[in-house]
Amino acid sequence: MSSIPRFWRNMKSRYNLIGKRCTRCGEIYFPPRNFCTNCRRRGELEEVQLSGRGEVVSYTVIRTPPEGFERQAPYVMALVKLDEGVMVTTQIVDVSPEEVEIGMRVESVFRKIQEDGEAGLIYYGFKFKPVKEE
Numbered sequence: 001m002s003s004i005p006r007f008w009r010n011m012k013s014r015y016n017l018i019g020k021r022c023t024r025c026g027e028i029y030f031p032p033r034n035f036c037t038n039c040r041r042r043g044e045l046e047e048v049q050l051s052g053r054g055e056v057v058s059y060t061v062i063r064t065p066p067e068g069f070e071r072q073a074p075y076v077m078a079l080v081k082l083d084e085g086v087m088v089t090t091q092i093v094d095v096s097p098e099e100v101e102i103g104m105r106v107e108s109v110f111r112k113i114q115e116d117g118e119a120g121l122i123y124y125g126f127k128f129k130p131v132k133e134e
């Protein structure tokens with residue numbers, strides 16, 4: 001695995017929801033980290049592909065967004081508990097704020113996060129959208 005170039009490893013984690021799992025206690029970390037807080041040095045972390053599905057635990061409607069996000073307001077930021085048990089703070093898209101509710105099933109999508117008009121830079125990353133049917 002160590003022969004995989006760094007840029008490709010980064011790409012992989014951008015297009016898939018990759019976390020780290022402790023091989024000793026099974027704890028899953030997302031975003032990935034290099035250290036198990038349960039096992040400390042005795043733990044060993046390996047990459048794990050997450051399902052990208054979970055449910056809304058709590059949410060906030062952002063009506064006065066930070067600079068650079070004005071065009072997206074109002075939008076919903078939510079705490080999502082993935083099926084693997086990991087909590088993720090994320091934006092919920094493809095839904096009006098009134099429709100978001102606690103316990104709603106959501107899945108990850110790869111979307112534009114922010115557009116920098118001056119430099120023409122566009123940032124991509126994960127957001128979540130409602131699961132239509134399961």
Ligand SMILES: [Zn+2]
Binds near residue numbers: 038
């Ligand atoms: Zn552990």
